Amino acid sequence: xxxxxxxxxxLSTWFSPFGSRVQLALHLKGLSYxxxxxxxxxxxxxxxxxxxxxxxxxxxxxxxxxxxESMVIVDYIEEAFPDAGQPLLPSDPYKRAIARxxxxxxxxxxxxxxxxxxxxxxxxxxxxxxVKQMLAAVATLEGALGQCSKGKPFFGGDSIGYVxxxxxxxxxxxxxxxxxxxxxxxxxxxxxxxxxxSERFASLDAAKAALPDFGRVIKHAMMRRGAxxxxxxxxx
Amino acid sequence: xxxxxxxVSYEYIxxxxxxxxxxxxxxxxxxxxxxxxxxxxxxxxxxxxxxxYIDEVWAGANGASILPADPYERATARFWAAYxxxxxxxxxxxxxxxxxxDERTEKVNKTLAVVAQLELAxxxxxxxxxxxxxxxxxxxxxxxxxxxxxxxxxxxxFGVVxxxxxxxxxxxxxAERFGExxxxxxxxxDADRAVEFAKKLMARxxxxxxxx
Numbered sequence: 001x002x003x004x005x006x007x008x009x010x011l012s013t014w015f016s017p018f019g020s021r022v023q024l025a026l027h028l029k030g031l032s033y034x035x036x037x038x039x040x041x042x043x044x045x046x047x048x049x050x051x052x053x054x055x056x057x058x059x060x061x062x063x064x065x066x067x068x069e070s071m072v073i074v075d076y077i078e079e080a081f082p083d084a085g086q087p088l089l090p091s092d093p094y095k096r097a098i099a100r101x102x103x104x105x106x107x108x109x110x111x112x113x114x115x116x117x118x119x120x121x122x123x124x125x126x127x128x129x130x131v132k133q134m135l136a137a138v139a140t141l142e143g144a145l146g147q148c149s150k151g152k153p154f155f156g157g158d159s160i161g162y163v164x165x166x167x168x169x170x171x172x173x174x175x176x177x178x179x180x181x182x183x184x185x186x187x188x189x190x191x192x193x194x195x196x197x198s199e200r201f202a203s204l205d206a207a208k209a210a211l212p213d214f215g216r217v218i219k220h221a222m223m224r225r226g227a228x229x230x231x232x233x234x235x236x
Numbered sequence: 237x238x239x240x241x242x243x244v245s246y247e248y249i250x251x252x253x254x255x256x257x258x259x260x261x262x263x264x265x266x267x268x269x270x271x272x273x274x275x276x277x278x279x280x281x282x283x284x285x286x287x288x289y290i291d292e293v294w295a296g297a298n299g300a301s302i303l304p305a306d307p308y309e310r311a312t313a314r315f316w317a318a319y320x321x322x323x324x325x326x327x328x329x330x331x332x333x334x335x336x337x338d339e340r341t342e343k344v345n346k347t348l349a350v351v352a353q354l355e356l357a358x359x360x361x362x363x364x365x366x367x368x369x370x371x372x373x374x375x376x377x378x379x380x381x382x383x384x385x386x387x388x389x390x391x392x393x394f395g396v397v398x399x400x401x402x403x404x405x406x407x408x409x410x411a412e413r414f415g416e417x418x419x420x421x422x423x424x425x426d427a428d429r430a431v432e433f434a435k436k437l438m439a440r441x442x443x444x445x446x447x448x
Binding site: 073076079 | 289
């Protein structure tokens, strides 16, 4: 598999928001790593062997082992490198549970409906429903940000935390979806805290290193949509 | 089961999920679901999160550690726990919710495929020992094990078998050990109660009825 030793290697794609989460965590912790670009249209042996269950990126390699699932990887980085940078999770068990709660919420209520819409085969009604679900999720997260930050800049308080990394990794894709779907998710009027948070987050060094270029993501999404539409047209 | 492992006593309040009460809506406004653990007046929601909370608050209690100490082993347990929540639970729940025989068959097949994957997971995780976590019950054992009485309920209702010596020998042996473990014994409900509840749920939803 990957080589051994303490070196970190990340297998991902330039546009994966889940890969971005892992890159954010690594950058925030000041951990260096080798980055390997995966071609999801032509999956490598490395991917198929290291993540046989899901065959998805990101995969982090460390000490001869493969770690899969973005937030499981972030937890691993936090626990395997306790002295690197700032902890992403607070030490208080209740506050940790709250952070985990909001990340779990994000996965089922924001990410899941969004990923369903991306496969390019949805009906108009399904798309409308998906957008509705996403807007509801964002409204709830606005409330969560208010509660968690208590007036401070991030979900984690003064510094970036677990929830910030989980949501921040998705940021460029959320913005791209606004263009692709014609819906404003992070709206200064409806979700002022999140709108301000997203500007703040995007300006961080870690974000600049870990998040893909917005224009490139739009182009990529349009190409994928075009390809999906072509397949649909060909099959009808 | 987690509370039992830590030797922590608790008050249990039964919630009728088909007629949700004020307490549930107050303590879990986001999801309106059980379980909710209320500790020092403060609610914790989402079962896997609650179990991790219990593990952290009562660390070292009774000597039982629910999650392993090693970061890689923790990641492995979390990976498979996420898999169970994402793939196993919706699949078998889908059997109950199915509105046609075809849909039911599809969900049964999905569940079988997921269980087959868990048989492999058990082989890898246990490394020949008694449980997913090794010599004693741990996080992943709880996460997988809590589905077992529902598998038995589904067998009684639809005749489907998910864990059996012929097809999933490791899981079959593990299931027996799990059922008898200190964590599960007397805590896990009887399958017949699950059958009763399932029938109520299905009648409400207008799902395709069971054979029995």
